[in-house]
Amino acid sequence: xxxxxxxxxxxxxxxxxxxxxxxxxxAGCGTALLAxxxxxxxxxxxxxxxxxxxxxxxxxxxxxxxxxxNGLLTDAGISIARVWGAxxxxxxxxxxIGIMMSSxxxxxxxxxxxxxxxxxxxxxALVPLSIIWFGIGEETKIFLLWLGTFFQxxxxxxxxxxxxxxxxxxxxxxxxxxxxxxLTSVALxxxxxxxxxxxxxxxxxxxxxxxxxxxxxxxxGLGFVIWTARRYMETSQVMAGVFVIGIIGLVSDQAFRLAHxxxxxxx
Amino acid sequence: MLPVPYLSFVAVTxxxxxxxxxxxxxxxxxxxxxxxAFLGPSGCGKTTLMRMVGGLxxxxxxxxxxxxxxxxxxxxxxxxxxxxxxxxxxxxxxxNVLFGMKYRTDLLPSEKRARAxxxxxxxxxxxxxxxxxxxxxxxxxxxxxxxxxxxxGSEILLMDEPFGALDAQLREExxxxxxxxxxxxxxxxxxVTHDVEEAIFLADRVxxxxxxxxxxxxxxxxxxxxxxVRDLTTRDGQAFFNLRTKxxxxxxxxxxxxx
Ligand SMILES: Nc1ncnc2c1ncn2[C@@H]1O[C@H](COP(=O)(O)OP(=O)(O)O)[C@@H](O)[C@H]1O
Ligand SMILES: [Mg+2]
Numbered sequence: 001x002x003x004x005x006x007x008x009x010x011x012x013x014x015x016x017x018x019x020x021x022x023x024x025x026x027a028g029c030g031t032a033l034l035a036x037x038x039x040x041x042x043x044x045x046x047x048x049x050x051x052x053x054x055x056x057x058x059x060x061x062x063x064x065x066x067x068x069x070n071g072l073l074t075d076a077g078i079s080i081a082r083v084w085g086a087x088x089x090x091x092x093x094x095x096x097i098g099i100m101m102s103s104x105x106x107x108x109x110x111x112x113x114x115x116x117x118x119x120x121x122x123x124x125a126l127v128p129l130s131i132i133w134f135g136i137g138e139e140t141k142i143f144l145l146w147l148g149t150f151f152q153x154x155x156x157x158x159x160x161x162x163x164x165x166x167x168x169x170x171x172x173x174x175x176x177x178x179x180x181x182x183l184t185s186v187a188l189x190x191x192x193x194x195x196x197x198x199x200x201x202x203x204x205x206x207x208x209x210x211x212x213x214x215x216x217x218x219x220x221g222l223g224f225v226i227w228t229a230r231r232y233m234e235t236s237q238v239m240a241g242v243f244v245i246g247i248i249g250l251v252s253d254q255a256f257r258l259a260h261x262x263x264x265x266x267x
Numbered sequence: 268m269l270p271v272p273y274l275s276f277v278a279v280t281x282x283x284x285x286x287x288x289x290x291x292x293x294x295x296x297x298x299x300x301x302x303x304a305f306l307g308p309s310g311c312g313k314t315t316l317m318r319m320v321g322g323l324x325x326x327x328x329x330x331x332x333x334x335x336x337x338x339x340x341x342x343x344x345x346x347x348x349x350x351x352x353x354x355x356x357x358x359x360x361x362x363n364v365l366f367g368m369k370y371r372t373d374l375l376p377s378e379k380r381a382r383a384x385x386x387x388x389x390x391x392x393x394x395x396x397x398x399x400x401x402x403x404x405x406x407x408x409x410x411x412x413x414x415x416x417x418x419x420g421s422e423i424l425l426m427d428e429p430f431g432a433l434d435a436q437l438r439e440e441x442x443x444x445x446x447x448x449x450x451x452x453x454x455x456x457x458x459v460t461h462d463v464e465e466a467i468f469l470a471d472r473v474x475x476x477x478x479x480x481x482x483x484x485x486x487x488x489x490x491x492x493x494x495x496v497r498d499l500t501t502r503d504g505q506a507f508f509n510l511r512t513k514x515x516x517x518x519x520x521x522x523x524x525x526x
Binding site for chain 1: 340342343352367401425
């Protein structure tokens with residue numbers, strides 16, 4: 001009797017053991033629900049001050065008001081546009097430059113030390129400089145996002161290109177391809193899966209830097225909304241804003257992953 | 268006048284910086300349609316010599332002539348089959364074979380498809396045309412590479428330990444297969460291996476190398492010993508066994524001589 005009732009629980013804790021999909025799903029949902037329950041209970045039972053930790057329902061209500069009355073979706077749209085603008089700018093520059101860096105030693109050797117240096121400059125430290133240069137218009141935000149992502153991405157692209165097996169080029173050459181054709185029809189194709197992955201990661205970084213940029217130098221966008229709500233101690237609005245960013249991040253990340261799975265079925 | 272040899276190494280030397288891979292001038296003539304195995308300890312320079320035929324490396328000195336003319340950079344006449352990364356994972360089996368003809372302007376698309384099908388059949392992959400390389404076995408992937416090179420119209424196949432990563436049984440199967448393919452679709456083949464049995468079983472002629480810097484330790488006419496027809500019984504004969512022993516001794520002596 002005892003053994004039977006204990007066995008299923010013990011099975012959950014087999015060191016590095018297998019676990020069925022349903023159990024894993026249940027465990028994930030269970031933890032999330034538990035967190036939600038604790039969060040709801042804390043202000044309700046007076047464990048915490050609702051000013052500092054509003055209940056989930058307060059946050060949902062704040063979200064509703066922000067969407068219907070304060071034009072939150074417009075701010076979200078503005079933020080998304082900034083992120084994608086800077087992301088595309090970074091990608092359009094980083095992909096060809098990264099490829100050139102790994103295709104021609106001279107390009108790589110010339111650019112690598114400089115890029116490596118700039119890569120380690122913390123973006124927030126460059127905010128003042130960026131405001132001096134560009135004021136607080138759109139340029140500053142795009143510049144900061146670009147600064148935070150381009151120098152990372154260009155090295156990732158260079159690395160992807162470097163990892164294309166030499167055999168692929170040599171196969172192409174012995175089939176009559178010229179270097180340019182080998183680059184476009186073999187190397188690009190070979191590096192595409194990891195390139196898409198790196199773009200996905202870069203998009204995530206863009207969101208991080210966006211909030212910094214919008215907090216210090218903006219009068220709209222999600223970062224601005226959050227920062228303004230903080231000034232009025234509207235904690236539920238702050239949390240709602242953060243929540244929206246999380247959702248957008250999650251959706252775009254999943255979209256990238258889905259595209260990856262569909263494009264690269266052969267992997 | 269002497270007829271011009273089909274493929275010849277003329278006083279070839281090769282070094283990578285201070286590393287002398289081929290130091291004493293290397294000479295070798297290979298007639299059209301011959302299946303030659305380069306056999307030797309690993310690191311002796313077999314791959315390097317073969318790559319120079321493919322135009323993927325250039326001799327430091329001397330030259331490699333194809334029908335009397337120096338081989339230039341790589342082109343379709345000399346196809347490569349590598350041990351790994353031999354086919355493109357993002358293309359299906361059939362697309363991989365078609366890729367072999369991608370840069371041919373002398374064929375219509377319909378002719379390319381027909382040729383692809385022909386060579387897929389020749390290597391026994393007609394039922395796997397739509398599969399991606401990661402869905403088929405390592406042996407099948409090597410067949411894809413062989414079919415692609417044949418479809419491209421290469422006259423010389425340069426094979427660098429193409430079966431090196433396969434298990435023994437699959438390897439034997441592919442060896443029989445390759446020998447059959449070569450008799451059906453006469454090509455000149457240079458096959459690099461460090462496996463004595465593989466070299467004897469496959470080749471018309473085995474070149475045994477010394478350790479680096481590479482020199483020819485022996486040049487063995489296998490066909491005069493084993494005949495041109497090879498099948499699964501070939502390995503069981505006394506002649507095969509004797510030849511194997513002889514070459515193993517050579518390689519062993521080569522090692523001790525160097526040490
Ligand atoms: N591109 C290269 N640069 C420097 N050394 C090389 C290069 N290619 C091969 N070598 C060296 O040349 C020697 C012969 O290599 P290789 O021809 O590949 O030998 P094998 O195929 O007989 O094993 C090895 O010591 C190898 O490390
Ligand atoms: Mg080798």
